[in-house]
Amino acid sequence: MTAIMQLSFDVNGAPVVVEVQARTTLADCLRHTLGLTGTHLGCEHGICGACTVIVDDAAVRSCLMLAVQAEGTRVVTVEGLSGDDSLTPLQAAFRKHHALQCGFCTPGMITTLHALLTDEPFADADRIRDVLSGNICRCTGYIPIIEAALEARIAYQGKREDGRR
Template sequence: MRYLEAGKRHTVRFTLNGRAVEGDAEPRLLLSDFLRQTLGAFGTHVGCEHGSCGACTIQMDGKAVRSCLLYAVQVEGKALTTVENLATPDGLNELQAAMQKHHGLQCGFCTPGILMSLTQLREEEPNADEARIRDVLSGHICRCTGYDGIVKAALDVFGDVFGKN
């Protein structure tokens, strides 16, 4: 049974984008802060810090999760992936390229989180329609695009042939 004292730093180990990583964290340190400040993985953005905005969304064991609603000590031994994992050696992956093509981003603050949620949706529901895509996007606040570019990008890589522009 793991017991961690308050106010002291404890070693946390997990896999980040396929690489074993470790760092020290107080129990109260949010995973979002651990990723950025301890590990220097700045792809994950921090917005509201209470689970509403979606900017800090990453994947844990293949599911999109808010990294601001997890303590770093909770993810001991887990497999995490962040936006840094998406691009291939050849460049942007299909979803990222579609976001670029359809102007699915402007400032880019919300983009990493959106990509992580859409990545799960694509794996689980490759034929998701526009309504389903919009439903998933409702968990992400984007103040630049008005969402249309993001929806178009998603429809480009999801199976909905009728929704294509």
């Protein structure tokens, strides 16, 4: 029952092959097997959203997905969203609006919003709040996060005119 399984998938644009136990979640695989510790575990039961990563263009909770379920998928983590020295417009807006304090929920906020705004670059404040209801922040009270997301939309809007996915 402790089967070790080989798993091939794409992480932040690069193919990886790892061996994991069947019981290992995608979050633990990313953090401990691949060393991508930007993905945080706040609850391990699918409520807090800190572990959100993007799998095949969709934001998902990596604590609610076994690593083996990621076979053949494209996974993007917070580390995959910005280059070495720069902040993305979304990250810069977070900094400008002080949309983070302890930083623990932040990677999940960034990945969730990146997925949302890529799909829905014209999402309004209500839609953004609704989507972020799946990501708990204990520090900010959310208000600056919403402000940052609204401001960052412009960077996503060039690609898509209709606002729909």
